[in-house]
Amino acid sequence: MVYMRRSLLFLITVSFCLTSSLLCAEAPPFDLSGPKVEVHVKRGDLTLPVSEVPNLLPGDRLWVHPDLPESQATHFVLVVAFLRGSTNPPPPGWFARVETWTRQAHDEGIFVTVPAEAQQALLFLAPETGGDFNTLRKAVQDEPGSFVRAAQDLQAASWERMRLENYLSDVKITSQFDPAALKVRAEMAARSLGIKINENCFAKPYDQQASCLSQNSEGMVLDDANAQSLLNQLTTRSALDLVNALSSTTMAGGGAYSPYIGAIVDTARILSSLHTAHFQYIPALALPKTDSLNLRLNMPPSFRNPKSVVVVALPPIGESRPEPLHPVDPEANFCALKPRIVLPAEGAPLIFATEMAHDLYLQVEISGDQKAAAINVPLMADPSRGGLVATQPIPKLPTGELVGVVRGKWGFEDWEGPQYRLFSPAPEMWTLPPADQTALVVGRDDILHFEGQSSVCVDKVEAQTSGSSMTAADWKSLKLGTLDVTVPLKNASPGPVTVAIYQYGLLKPDHVALEAYDAEAxxxxxxxxxxxxxxxxxxxxxxxxxxxxxxxxxxxxxxxxxxxxxxxxxxxxxxxxxxxxxxxxxxxxxxxxxxxxxxxxxxxxPPRPRITLLSKGVQQESSAADQPVQLGSPDDLPIDGRLVFFLRSVVPEAFPRDEKIEVASNDLSFHTTLALTDGSLMLENSDTAEASLEPITRFGSSAFGPVRVRAIASDGAAGDWVPLGTFVRLPGFKELRCPRSLSRPCMLSGSDLFLAESFAASPSFDNPTDVPPAFTGMQLIVPHPVNGVLYLKLRDDPATVQSVTLPVIPVALPASEAPKPHPAVPAAPVEPPATSPSETSPSETPAPGTAEPSSPATPQAAPQAIPPAEANPTGKAAASPSGLSAPAGSAATAGQGEASQGAKAQSPAPAPN
CATH class of the missing domain: 2.60.40.2320 (Immunoglobulin-like)
Structure with missing residues (x-):
């Protein structure tokens, strides 16, 4: 790249050396400061510095002031010349000579008026020699076309150079004070000024980016068709074609700087053709700053023959059209109250590189109020920020959507630029959809989706969770009227949450109160x-x-x-x-x-099969009169019978022939399936079926508890369970022996007595006798029945009271166990002397009809002493294996009880009464 750059510079300087024997250097072009010249332009009653003047018009009054130092050793002659085209030499009166060393010229300058037919204006600065003025005037009059073209090219090169100078200056300043922002600001400046940058430079370290961005600076200036339209198009010749062809190569920058180089080369070629033995013409670029032309030379002037004549182009003469500035995004919206608001713009590099567009302001139109005056906000073009920047705070505006128009001056003329959509915020404008109002859950960061009129004025968002202070919350706006706020709840506790939304121009934020919940379902x-x-x-x-x-x-x-x-x-x-x-x-x-x-x-x-239970019953082999137990609930279903029940199909209306009925316990510990095919189901009609099964055969003797039924469709879809009843198992009661005294308990014998939970003499179960768990006996002491009916509760359905009806076999009560008038707890008995059966006293033999038989216990088991019933504090009768009287609430098998302490002899078994 360096080699190519030097080759291009060499080709440029060659054109200066074609008619001269001077040794030309390879210094960067136009890096020498020229003489200081100040220019004002007055049009009508308005006077502007030359930097704000894009064009001259006939009748404009120019104030030209050569501001040379007092110590200036060589006297310069300043010549102001006007041209009227390439084919019409200017008259002698269009040239003004100024002797810069005189006091009047130094202190006051001169005033020159633009002639009526003038089309171009040039300044010449030449060392004082004899005949200098006449020589310059004759050169211009002899070849006006060359100077016309030189004026055009110099003006174009000056504008392109000003774009480049602005870019390089911003890169230098940013790299020194804010290296991290260099990429953003450089890209903004390049967009605004029409500069091509090398994106690879941003991959380098910060301290190397600025130098990289400044390399091949001549090749950065892109073609600006708008600026070229202010001048005549450049002509082409063989020498210029050579340079343009070279500059269009990839190594040389892809033709990016052909406008700038073309203007320089063409000017050098033209001026070199005017070389004489006494004068050589060197171009100077004017980079105006306020009223100074700020001249730049590409070679040092010569004060010996051939002496150097500095040629400077003044603004072109004629109508000037301002560049068409337009928004980067015409659909974008901007907050009107944002401090130093930036309105992105592009398409007019000269507005950013020069001062020709000046006194810019944003005029905010107040719609709906014809009496309200428009509000004007001063602006300045800032290429590093990529647009027009407000230099003063915007005053209070009506809320809602507004329109702002950029206006100002282009030279002496009024200028109207692009329009921008603006928004002025209002308080309490943010709402949440119902789904988000209860969406905050602790343990994770949640996103709230706020809705409002516009989000362009949001400055920041803060959130406060339960027990914490306000902290910054991340937010973004994907659409103009939405605001996505991330609430930090990862380490928060359930409780109130406050979200504060700050907007530009409002003194107080909008507060939205919410609630954070535990992890939701x-x-x-x-x-x-x-x-x-x-x-x-x-x-x-x-x-x-x-x-x-x-x-x-x-x-x-x-x-x-x-x-x-x-x-x-x-x-x-x-x-x-x-x-x-x-x-x-x-x-x-x-x-x-x-x-x-x-x-x-x-x-x-699809609908599942649904059935209803119409009726149910249990069929026993023996008649009801032979059954000692009368069930207290129709839902109790003995398992030793044949269970029959009727079902009606609800969905579908007709009972499908391939539908099955499942019978199961609540915990599905036992279950079976009934079907038409095995005969366990039989249709009564199209919608009703009879079901039958023998529970003890299907499930065994351990089936008990609530059972239910449901329909199973052919595709496996199961209907709802329908309660069927409760399977119960009944003890095998054999006989009931009772004394004649109703206050004395009875002896109940039978099998599987453990299936009973308790017995009582009344259905209210006032004084029940409990059957102990794991009972293995075949006899129980039970309360004396009333009218021959005994009441019991089964273990399989303890909530239901059942009744037992058995023939009562009367027995006599032994005299020794007759009730005492004043019962008391007997003392420990004294062991009597051993006697043989033959020695037994007759008085000790129970009289017939009064003796109570002993329990059919094991012969080795000693009888248990039974205290009088009146001594029982609980009032419950207890089962005892050796007698008919026991403490209430107990039961035991005959032959299982231990003999009472002190009882040594076994009572003889009396004969039944």
Missing amino acids: SLAGLTLSSGDKSALLEGTRLDEVAKAKVDGITFTPSTLKRAENLDQLVMNAEKSTASLEPLKSYIAQVELKDARTLKAPVTVE
Whole structure:
């Protein structure tokens, strides 16, 4: 790149050396400061510095002031010349000579008026020699076209150089004070000034980026068709074609700087053709700053023959059209109250590189109020910020959408630039959709989606969680009226949350109060069959669910269980779900207990089979009169009988022949299936079927407890369970022996007595006798029945009172155990002397009809002493294996009880009465 750059510079300087024997250097072009010349232009009553003048018009009054130092050793002659085209030499009166060393010229300068037909204006600065003025005037009059072309090229090169100077200056300043912002500011400046930059420079370290961006500076200036339209198009010749062809190569920058180099080369070629023995013409670029031309030379002037004549182009003469500046994004919106608001703009590099567009301001139009005056905000073009920047705060504006128009001056003329959409914020303009109002959940960062009229005025957002202070919250705006705010809740506690939204121009932020909740329920879906009375909701944290709605049907929670890391909540419908169409898409609105609302997909399956129980009964082989137990509930179903029940099909209306009936316990510990094919089901008619089974045969003797039935369709779809009853097992009662005294207990014998839980003499079970668990005996002491009816509760259905009717076999009470008038707890008995049966006193022999038989206990078991009934504090009769009287609330088998302490002899077994 360096070699190519030097080659280009060499080709440029060659054209200066074609008619001269001077040794030309390879210094960078136009890096020497020229003589200081100040220029003002007056048009009408308005006077502007030359930097703000894009063009001259006939009649303009120019003030030209050569500001040379007092110590200037060589006297310069300043010549102001006007041209009127390449084919019409200017008259002698269009040339003005100024002797710069005189006091008048030094202190006051001169005034020159632009002639009526003038088209170009030039300044010449030449060392004083004899005949200098006449020589310069003759050169211009002899070849006016060369000087016309030189004026055009110099003006074009000056404007291009000013664009480049602005860019390089901003890169240098930014790299020194804010290296991190260099990429952004360089790209902004390049866009505004029409500069081509090398993007690879930004991959280098910060300290190397500026030098990289400044390399091949001549090649950075892009073609500006707008600036070229202010001048005549450049002509081409063989020498210029050579340079342009070279500059268009990839190594030389891809033709990016052909306008700048073309103007320089063409000027050098033209001026070199005017070389004489006494004068050589060197170009000077004018880079105006306020009223100074700020001249730049590409070679040092020569004060010996041939002496150097500095040629400077003044602004072109004629009408000037301002460059068409336009917004970067015409649809973009901007906050009118943002401090130092930047309105991005492009398309007019000279507005950013020069001062020709001046006194810029943004005029904000107040719509709807004709009496309200427009508000003007001063602006300045800042290429490093990529647009027009407000230099003063914008005053208070009406809220809502506004329109701002860029206006100002282009030289002496009024200029109107682009329009921008503006917005002035209003307080309390931000709202949240209902779904977001309860969306904050602790343990994670949540995003709130605020809605408002515009987000362009949002300055910052802060959030405050329970027990913490206000902290900055991340936010972004993907659309003009939306604001996505990330609330930091990862380490927060449940409780109130406040979001503060700050907007430019408002003294106070908008506060939005919310609530952060514990981890919310996660819903997998709601499933039901059309017509079901309940639905199944699956997910997590379903204990938080308050209710759900599907197509106007409300479901309330029923039972909750967990299966495979998911909660399963049965929800009951408040009305029929038959209106829900199978396979149709529905969405359930699930409301939580804390008022949050979630959505869950709903799956509606085809209707499941549904049946109703019409009747039921148990058929026994023996007659009812032979059954000692009368069941107290029709729902109790003895398993030793034949169970028969009738079912009616509701869905479908006719009982399908391939439908089955499942009979099972509540915990499904035993179950069986009935079908038409095996005869366990038989149709009574099209919708009713009789079902029959022998429970003890199907399930064995251990089947007990509640049972239920349901229909199973041919495709496996199961209907709801219908309660059938309770399987109960009955003891095998044999006989009941009772004394004549109703206050004395009875002896009940039989098999499987452990199936009974308790006995009582009345259905109210005032003084029950409990049967101990794991009872293995065949006899029990039970309360004396009233009218021959004994009441019991079965272990298989302890809530129901059953009755037992058995013939009572009377027995006599032994005299030794007759009740005493004043019962008391007997003392420890004294052991009597041993006697043989033959020595027994006759008085000790029980009289016939009064003796009570001993329990049919094992002969080795000693009888148990039974205290009088009156001494029983509980009032309950207890079963005893050796007597008919025992403490209430106890039971024992005959032969299992231990002999009472002190009892040594076994009572003889009396004969039944």
